[in-house]
Amino acid sequence: MIGFWDVYKRSEAGPFVKEQEFDRQVGAVAARLVAEHEIHFDPQQVIPSDDALADRVFAAGLALFLELGIYCRDTSRLIKFSPEEVRWALQHAPRTVTYGQGPDQRVMRHRSVEDPLPPFCLNTPVGCTVAEERFVAMVQSYAQEPLSDTFSSAFSQTVGGRPIKSGTPQEVEAAIWNVVKLREAARAAGRPLIGIHNLISNAEKTDATLAAIQEEFGAHPNDGLGVAAIAEMKADYERMKKVVFLDHKGFNRYGLYGPIMGGYAGGPEATAIVHVAHHFLGLLAFGAQWHDGFPLHLMQGCNSTRDLLWLISITGQALTRNTHLLIGVSPFTAAGPCTEMVVHEIAAVVLAATVSGLHLNLAAVARNKLPERSSGMEARIGAETAHRIAGQRITRARANEIVHRILGTYEAEIPKAPNGKRFDECYDLKTVRPTQEYLDVYERCKERLTGFGLDYSGL
Amino acid sequence: MVLFEQMIEATVAGDQERCVSLARQAVEQNVEPLEAIEQGYSRGMSIVGEKFSRMEYYLPELIRCADAMKAAVDVLRPHLGKGGAGGSKGAGGGPGTVVIGTIQGDLHDLGKNIVKTMLQAAGFDVHDLGCDVQVRRFIDKAEELQADLIAASAILTTTMAYMPDLVSLLSEMGLRERFKVMVGGAPVTPEYAEQSGADGYGENAAQAVEVAKGLVLADRGGNSR
Numbered sequence: 001m002i003g004f005w006d007v008y009k010r011s012e013a014g015p016f017v018k019e020q021e022f023d024r025q026v027g028a029v030a031a032r033l034v035a036e037h038e039i040h041f042d043p044q045q046v047i048p049s050d051d052a053l054a055d056r057v058f059a060a061g062l063a064l065f066l067e068l069g070i071y072c073r074d075t076s077r078l079i080k081f082s083p084e085e086v087r088w089a090l091q092h093a094p095r096t097v098t099y100g101q102g103p104d105q106r107v108m109r110h111r112s113v114e115d116p117l118p119p120f121c122l123n124t125p126v127g128c129t130v131a132e133e134r135f136v137a138m139v140q141s142y143a144q145e146p147l148s149d150t151f152s153s154a155f156s157q158t159v160g161g162r163p164i165k166s167g168t169p170q171e172v173e174a175a176i177w178n179v180v181k182l183r184e185a186a187r188a189a190g191r192p193l194i195g196i197h198n199l200i201s202n203a204e205k206t207d208a209t210l211a212a213i214q215e216e217f218g219a220h221p222n223d224g225l226g227v228a229a230i231a232e233m234k235a236d237y238e239r240m241k242k243v244v245f246l247d248h249k250g251f252n253r254y255g256l257y258g259p260i261m262g263g264y265a266g267g268p269e270a271t272a273i274v275h276v277a278h279h280f281l282g283l284l285a286f287g288a289q290w291h292d293g294f295p296l297h298l299m300q301g302c303n304s305t306r307d308l309l310w311l312i313s314i315t316g317q318a319l320t321r322n323t324h325l326l327i328g329v330s331p332f333t334a335a336g337p338c339t340e341m342v343v344h345e346i347a348a349v350v351l352a353a354t355v356s357g358l359h360l361n362l363a364a365v366a367r368n369k370l371p372e373r374s375s376g377m378e379a380r381i382g383a384e385t386a387h388r389i390a391g392q393r394i395t396r397a398r399a400n401e402i403v404h405r406i407l408g409t410y411e412a413e414i415p416k417a418p419n420g421k422r423f424d425e426c427y428d429l430k431t432v433r434p435t436q437e438y439l440d441v442y443e444r445c446k447e448r449l450t451g452f453g454l455d456y457s458g459l
Numbered sequence: 460m461v462l463f464e465q466m467i468e469a470t471v472a473g474d475q476e477r478c479v480s481l482a483r484q485a486v487e488q489n490v491e492p493l494e495a496i497e498q499g500y501s502r503g504m505s506i507v508g509e510k511f512s513r514m515e516y517y518l519p520e521l522i523r524c525a526d527a528m529k530a531a532v533d534v535l536r537p538h539l540g541k542g543g544a545g546g547s548k549g550a551g552g553g554p555g556t557v558v559i560g561t562i563q564g565d566l567h568d569l570g571k572n573i574v575k576t577m578l579q580a581a582g583f584d585v586h587d588l589g590c591d592v593q594v595r596r597f598i599d600k601a602e603e604l605q606a607d608l609i610a611a612s613a614i615l616t617t618t619m620a621y622m623p624d625l626v627s628l629l630s631e632m633g634l635r636e637r638f639k640v641m642v643g644g645a646p647v648t649p650e651y652a653e654q655s656g657a658d659g660y661g662e663n664a665a666q667a668v669e670v671a672k673g674l675v676l677a678d679r680g681g682n683s684r
Contacts, residue, residue, distance in 0.1 A: 166564030
């Protein structure tokens with residue numbers, strides 16, 4: 001077996017490589033492995049049913065991980081692993097993760113391709129920037145959704161009226177405030193014991209994170225934290241410090257990976273195998289109990305494009321067919337809240353993910369860029385759609401037919417997607433309930449999606 | 460000129476060996492080096508940039524083509540002064556000098572590296588300070604290099620908050636008129652860029668290059684240094 005301190009030791013003693021050289025190796029090695037493993041993106045097979053292709057993507061991802069290793073930015077050294085070490089880690093990876101307590105305790109389990117078990121729904125505005133006075137209402141809108149298994153944070157523009165700057169005393173204050181307010185939102189939602197899967201999303205420095213994740217501020221034992229790799233295939237001591245803390249404190253942890261399609265790896269096929277490799281990084285270097293991917297399109301900043309839907313599906317199939325890992329994905333849409341396009345984009349990503357064995361982190365909208373553009377309705381749309389898809393036992397082949405029809409509604413609009421409405425235009429802030437306008441948008445889209453083959457009648 | 464067309468072709472193909480060989484040929488034939496860069500390699504890189512914007516090329520191809528062009532420019536550079544390119548700014552007599560980095564606290568450099576590569580391809584002399592660059596360091600390096608432009612990127616909201624500090628510190632140091640400031644990155648919007656007091660904002664790398672060119676040209680037209 002290999003433990004964290006073995007990883008640390010290798011970060012100090014592994015082969016020295018300049019970062020620029022490593023970045024170039026990622027693309028070169030990925031391109032070679034794509035050719036060797038005959039991995040091909042077919043735009044007509046957005047959700048492929050080809051098990052052999054999925055297995056080749058897995059094999060190529062593993063080969064890439066073994067060849068490149070993890071780049072440690074602090075030491076410019078490679079942390080490398082043997083095939084036996086990776087195999088051991090995969091065999092001993094967690095089979096379940098428990099979030100929350102009491103009536104709101106939820107257990108995440110492994111899903112398989114075309115699994116009727118609904119995806120675990122970790123609902124969150126994904127750090128969307130929001131005014132301080134609306135922070136609690138925004139995150140409450142996620143926590144109160146009945147299908148939210150856990151929830152997490154928006155990003156308050158200020159705390160105590162002061163902007164939050166990385167590395168300052170204010171960052172520590174803001175991180176503590178974040179935990180306090182998340183628990184306050186859970187109580188306001190009537191779910192005081194719901195799990196918070198990522199307690200901190202407003203601190204880059206680890207000291208602020210560690211200062212804030214304390215029981216007296218509202219952190220519960222089954223809450224957790226995301227530990228993010230630096231794209232592509234990199235880690236650093238700032239992230240590894242969190243691992244040590246989590247080892248001692250026992251909070252849940254997940255790995256967070258955002259490879260960029262069009263970036264260092266190259267095209268969809270190369271980025272797919274790099275994405276698979278990131279899961280080994282998270283498992284071995286971070287001790288991740290589960291894994292959340294947010295692969296993104298370099299130019300569009302979303303993953304609802306045709307090539308990213310394929311990437312999400314094939315990497316999900318690759319990992320869930322060949323391991324018992326718990327894998328999730330975060331849908332990122334181009335359009336913003338209260339638009340038909342956002343409903344369609346979420347449905348497309350959720351469809352690709354659900355039939356491919358993935359869990360869901362719902363959802364980053366308006367390219368996760370615009371302030372105030374996020375609401376619990378997007379989580380509702382994603383979670384309800386996912387539960388129905390699993391319940392319908394839709395096959396990948398059928399899902400591929402449906403996703404083409406959904407893509408037809410928005411694909412050409414992605415570069416000029418509507419920003420949508422602000423949170424305070426989507427929700428009544430006094431009751432924290434969605435507006436009739438947004439409910440009507442969703443109803444119209446459900447009718448259209450039903451026509452495409454999804455069945456919302458069981459809701 | 461056939462030679463220029465060959466340079467364009469070799470650059471678009473990312474064929475470093477061929478790019479260098481053509482540069483040597485240009486030197487032997489007494490072709491004006493600046494013209495070779497502008498009419499050959501830079502035009503090739505413009506095509507590469509367009510292909511990258513359309514995602515016909517990905518970052519590995521962009522880097523390979525930029526490396527090929529750089530190797531050719533390295534051959535031509537020693538001969539530039541002879542052709543009367545003295546006084547021009549930037550590599551190969553390009554549009555100007557840029558100091559670039561991700562701002563204080565920010566470790567995510569993919570976007571910055573793409574912008575850097577595209578700026579270099581457009582002929583800018585780019586000095587990359589890397590990641591997590593303190594505001595003061597941007598300014599010190601820009602002063603040291605007599606740069607035209609400071610370009611800062613952020614991918615996090617907590618690090619983006621340092622962008623207004625960059626502009627305000629320039630003002631406090633009496634250097635605000637001396638350097639143009641450009642910002643970009645995932646959470647940065649045009650509105651935020653304006654609020655920060657920056658002169659320019661790039662939604663993507665291609666736009667960043669155009670904005671950088673515009674800022675430097677406008678500056679040369681409007682300011683005497």
